[in-house]
Amino acid sequence: MAAASMLILYWLDGLGILVVSGVLSGLGAGMVQPELNSLAVLLAREERRGLANSTFLMAMDLGCATGAVLLGVMADRTGLGAVFLVAAGLTFAALIAYLVMHGRSLLRPSAASETG
Numbered sequence: 001m002a003a004a005s006m007l008i009l010y011w012l013d014g015l016g017i018l019v020v021s022g023v024l025s026g027l028g029a030g031m032v033q034p035e036l037n038s039l040a041v042l043l044a045r046e047e048r049r050g051l052a053n054s055t056f057l058m059a060m061d062l063g064c065a066t067g068a069v070l071l072g073v074m075a076d077r078t079g080l081g082a083v084f085l086v087a088a089g090l091t092f093a094a095l096i097a098y099l100v101m102h103g104r105s106l107l108r109p110s111a112a113s114e115t116g
Contacts, residue, residue, distance in 0.1 A: 001028030003095070006088035010081055033060070039102070
């Protein structure tokens with residue numbers, strides 16, 4: 001949804017499209033961020049879960065700060081359209097990386113469906 005939001009912003013031609021893009025962006029972030037945070041915490045050993053949580057949140061903050069600066073420089077040099085295309089591409093690449101690393105568990109039947 002976040003990638004779709006960025007692509008919609010690329011073709012922005014009015015307030016309605018801006019609202020649709022904002023809704024998609026909010027829904028995408030609202031679904032993905034808690035899921036990735038949970039994944040980071042659950043993959044850590046029990047005694048290191050607090051560290052996993054703080055590391056995840058620190059990485060999110062660092063990514064937001066770094067991305068804002070780099071995409072701001074890009075916007076200055078190439079215009080906003082290119083920024084939204086690059087952001088959509090990066091978001092899509094992150095989805096592909098997630099599916100490659102964790103997608104196998106999504107394709108396996110759940111333990112509940114196997115037992116009952």
